[in-house]
Amino acid sequence: MKLYNYFRSSAAYRVRIALALKGLPYDYLSVHLGKGRQYDADFGAVSPQNLVPVLELDDGQRLVQSLAIIEYLDETRPQPALLPSDPIGRARVRSLAQSIACEIHPINNLRVLNYLTKTLGVSDDQRLAWYRHWVLTGFQALEARLAGESRTGTCCHGDEPGLADICLVPQVANARRFAVDLDAFPTIVRIDAHCRSLLAFQQAAPENQPDSE
């Protein structure tokens, strides 16, 4: 398999964690988002949305959207499982993952921040406040769930890492990069620290990728 990738893309980071947890090797194809390489014609042919990650299978088929890719990997390489076996548990884990992937991350994506700056002319301070606002709003709700729900364990759901942790760790890394104060989120911080102690999360970390700067 090949993964169109960028060390700092948190959606790509999610897929890297999933691949590492399942012990699947892949070729790392770097698309430098910082230099706008996702808009090059050759990558546009790979990904009409100009987004990484894209997972290219050995038969040439290409999969997009990080959560869809991870569910595909979990269906075709079931061990270790990234979702619980019971439907209520699966709904819980998917909803935790989506509370990051649908409620926090898209609003703070690079292209959105660029629109704020370049088209709307907001200041650097306003841009930073925007970023922090959506992380704090999302993390407040997520912390309430993780702290209050009985199925939270060492990880978001029980004691084995899964789809929710795969979304959580890259989002916490982004929050730290933008110096968001995480003191109000002890459960998030605890789970993030535990996951980052695991080898698969370390292998997938931005600073350990070949295009890391």
Next chain:
Amino acid sequence: MKLYNYFRSSAAYRVRIALALKGLPYDYLSVHLGKGRQYDADFGAVSPQNLVPVLELDDGQRLVQSLAIIEYLDETRPQPALLPSDPIGRARVRSLAQSIACEIHPINNLRVLNYLTKTLGVSDDQRLAWYRHWVLTGFQALEARLAGESRTGTCCHGDEPGLADICLVPQVANARRFAVDLDAFPTIVRIDAHCRSLLAFQQAAPENQPDSE
């Protein structure tokens, strides 16, 4: 079952379509987003994220996040199926759904538009341009996929409505409400028209809900 709902919420609209396709009855509990009722304390106890939809099961358990709710319904009430049976097909349908639910909708959500206006002080014209920009960006990529991929049929994937159509129709409704020009998206327009001709989509439509204005 009970669905915390709002006629104009496109995430709630998705779940209403899924419930209607599967013929599942439910109680409609209106949370008036236009009046900010999602921030009332009693609803905050139901949904820490202050978001609709919330599906309350007969045993009192509550599920959040529209895509997670729909996958739960599909796992527990399998007919008619909202996802294909093959993993590659499932990945395709999930990625189409997520290209709307993770790339378009969150950036144009009411709370984001309110932040633009109230905190950043952008004009009504700038707010409208923002809205249209993200719909057009997302629909260009989606149209390219739907028009170019062989598994597109009368619906997004084959000839039976599923998870991708469930996300598409509410997003097209929103685009029309903001007068986005859809001429460049003939495949999207065709699939939307077909789906809206089906009874389940009509039952779920905003204008047919009890709290519609």
